[in-house]
Amino acid sequence: MSESPGTEGARAASISTDGQKVREQNIEKADEGQTNINANIEAKIRNPLKGIPYHDLMRRVELFAEEKGLGEHVALLRKGALVAQNPGGAHDIAGPEALSDEEKTVLVKEVEHKWRLPARLYLTIATCSVGAAVQGWDQTGTNGANIFFPDIYGIGGSSVRDKILLGLVNAGPYIGSAFIGCWLSDPLNSWIGRRGVIFVSAHFCIWPVIGSAFSHTWEQQLATRLLMGIGMGAKASTVPVYAAENSPAAIRGALVMSWQMWTAFGIFLGTAFNLAVWNAGPNNWRLMLGAPFIPAVPLLVLIYFCPESPRWYMKKNRYLRAWNSMVKLRNHPLQVARDIFYIHSQLELEHELLRNSTFAKRFVELFTIPRVRRATAAAFTVMIAQQMCGINIIAFYSTTVFKDSGSSDFQALLASFGFGLVNWLFAFPAFWTIDTFGRRSLLLFTFPQMTWTLLAAGLCTLLDQGTTRTALVALFVYLFAAFYSPGEGPVPFAYSAEVYPLSHRELGMGFSVATCLFWAAVLGMTFPFLLDSTGTVGAFGVYAGFNAVAFVMIFFLVPETKQRTLEELDWVFAVPMRKFARYQLTTALPWWFKRYVLWRRGAELKPLYEFDQKVEERGEREKE
Numbered sequence: 001m002s003e004s005p006g007t008e009g010a011r012a013a014s015i016s017t018d019g020q021k022v023r024e025q026n027i028e029k030a031d032e033g034q035t036n037i038n039a040n041i042e043a044k045i046r047n048p049l050k051g052i053p054y055h056d057l058m059r060r061v062e063l064f065a066e067e068k069g070l071g072e073h074v075a076l077l078r079k080g081a082l083v084a085q086n087p088g089g090a091h092d093i094a095g096p097e098a099l100s101d102e103e104k105t106v107l108v109k110e111v112e113h114k115w116r117l118p119a120r121l122y123l124t125i126a127t128c129s130v131g132a133a134v135q136g137w138d139q140t141g142t143n144g145a146n147i148f149f150p151d152i153y154g155i156g157g158s159s160v161r162d163k164i165l166l167g168l169v170n171a172g173p174y175i176g177s178a179f180i181g182c183w184l185s186d187p188l189n190s191w192i193g194r195r196g197v198i199f200v201s202a203h204f205c206i207w208p209v210i211g212s213a214f215s216h217t218w219e220q221q222l223a224t225r226l227l228m229g230i231g232m233g234a235k236a237s238t239v240p241v242y243a244a245e246n247s248p249a250a251i252r253g254a255l256v257m258s259w260q261m262w263t264a265f266g267i268f269l270g271t272a273f274n275l276a277v278w279n280a281g282p283n284n285w286r287l288m289l290g291a292p293f294i295p296a297v298p299l300l301v302l303i304y305f306c307p308e309s310p311r312w313y314m315k316k317n318r319y320l321r322a323w324n325s326m327v328k329l330r331n332h333p334l335q336v337a338r339d340i341f342y343i344h345s346q347l348e349l350e351h352e353l354l355r356n357s358t359f360a361k362r363f364v365e366l367f368t369i370p371r372v373r374r375a376t377a378a379a380f381t382v383m384i385a386q387q388m389c390g391i392n393i394i395a396f397y398s399t400t401v402f403k404d405s406g407s408s409d410f411q412a413l414l415a416s417f418g419f420g421l422v423n424w425l426f427a428f429p430a431f432w433t434i435d436t437f438g439r440r441s442l443l444l445f446t447f448p449q450m451t452w453t454l455l456a457a458g459l460c461t462l463l464d465q466g467t468t469r470t471a472l473v474a475l476f477v478y479l480f481a482a483f484y485s486p487g488e489g490p491v492p493f494a495y496s497a498e499v500y501p502l503s504h505r506e507l508g509m510g511f512s513v514a515t516c517l518f519w520a521a522v523l524g525m526t527f528p529f530l531l532d533s534t535g536t537v538g539a540f541g542v543y544a545g546f547n548a549v550a551f552v553m554i555f556f557l558v559p560e561t562k563q564r565t566l567e568e569l570d571w572v573f574a575v576p577m578r579k580f581a582r583y584q585l586t587t588a589l590p591w592w593f594k595r596y597v598l599w600r601r602g603a604e605l606k607p608l609y610e611f612d613q614k615v616e617e618r619g620e621r622e623k624e
Contacts, residue, residue: 237506443558
């Protein structure tokens with residue numbers, strides 16, 4: 001029997017009134033939460049659903065489903081909300097929302113078999129990996145071509161002008177990225193989504209790259225490389241965010257770090273291709289410059305089959321599309337319901353941040369809102385450290401460095417190929433370590449190792465020219481790459497993609513990548529002068545010093561993010577920087593000294609972050 005119009009009107013009015021009340025309650029809670037996510041003095045990781053009574057939570061779920069067009073999923077959302085409220089007690093949920101045996105099994109497998117993921121999620125990560133390979137190959141095209149095209153373009157001399165122009169051509173993609181591509185990421189993501197940005201940026205990694213192979217002057221080469229940089233910047237600012245938003249928290253680091261691993265693979269492909277075409281005739285350098293377009297073609301095709309980021313849909317208030325997208329990225333609808341409702345609940349705490357709509361205002365807030373400012377400082381630190389450590393100098397100029405060490409052209413290309421291979425192979429351990437040892441621990445371990453290996457490589461250039469000198473320089477450069485690849489290699493892009501709240505994620509990631517690539521451009525342009533004035537030993541010594549400085553900055557400014565949901569990181573970065581730094585200096589450092597220097601195996605480290613409760617309690621059911 002259908003309801004009368006009057007009944008329908010009364011029901012609609014009731015929903016509207018109740019919805020307004022809930023929204024007002026949410027605003028009050030969000031205002032309180034806003035303060036908390038800026039000043040988390042107690043360093044507690046809070047669940048936004050904690051403490052909500054059962055009937056209030058269920059009413060909130062019903063209103064959420066009604067307002068967001070998810071009414072057909074309300075039963076699942078009720079279960080998902082209870083699981084999100086008390087993850088440790090999900091098996092004890094009773095009543096109409098009690099989980100079935102299948103649903104309980106799914107939650108168990110989620111923990112015990114965390115790599116059993118849907119095919120579409122693996123396809124998404126594979127597509128992101130292809131995008132990373134494009135980035136790596138783009139970077140290394142000039143590595144081999146550097147010993148050929150300067151003379152052809154008339155900029156191969158030793159004058160200041162020639163060195164500036166050579167550095168400018170090499171740095172072109174990074175200039176285009178840092179000043180245009182990265183900053184286009186925010187408006188483009190807002191207009192066309194993550195997939196759309198990747199699709200558009202792929203075009204910039206095809207046509208300008210092909211154009212670079214046909215350039216006849218350094219001006220033409222610079223123009224094509226600047227255009228290439230626009231695509232590289234937009235892609236580098238979007239792909240890690242896209243991967244992070246689609247991945248489960250337990251293995252997010254491993255999946256997102258595929259960006260760096262496959263960037264390293266792209267560098268390896270570039271060095272291998274440069275070596276393969278070395279004897280291809282006078283136009284071999286044109287092949288080196290033009291070949292990086294190849295992996296961008298499958299990127300254009302594969303991105304079409306990947307689901308859009310559910311979080312992006314939720315930011316745009318398209319919850320039904322977010323649900324349909326999340327279904328493709330999780331193994332069971334219960335996980336979809338849990339994640340959708342939990343993310344939505346945390347976004348309510350960010351409501352003040354989400355209200356900001358102008359680019360300029362959000363940019364200023366990267367440095368003024370405490371929670372966002374701490375994320376900016378941490379992301380800036382890991383990004384600038386990636387350039388100051390010296391890796392891209394070797395990626396740009398390793399062939400030149402090996403040649404200056406007494407190698408022939410072919411031997412220099414072969415040594416650069418070895419560097420590319422080591423850089424890629426040693427990225428694989430990060431798959432297992434980034435979510436177990438964590439981002440911060442990997443950085444603190446690898447930076448000291450990069451310091452001494454880079455210094456040793458420079459000192460070896462003081463030996464007499466010969467096979468021994470070349471072999472030792474290559475050995476320490478390879479050791480440097482072996483330590484870099486599982487640490488500072490994968491961490492910066494994975495870390496920067498996850499630390500910002502959704503409201504500032506695109507702009508924050510754009511700023512982080514712009515920082516990284518701007519300094520890549522600066523170093524690319526200045527390295528020829530540094531190499532000429534100080535020699536290889538002086539240049540490598542400078543970067544060894546930068547590694548030591550980066551270690552100190554990371555120790556005091558970079559919190560750990562492993563195995564936290566993107567929403568839980570709001571609370572991690574709500575802890576004041578002073579409190580974090582004091583903890584590292586007065587608690588973590590003494591513990592490390594006792595544990596690893598004095599070998600006191602019983603030494604215990606008091607954690608900085610704690611959940612409000614070890615097992616979150618579900619709101620009590622009110623009995624009729």
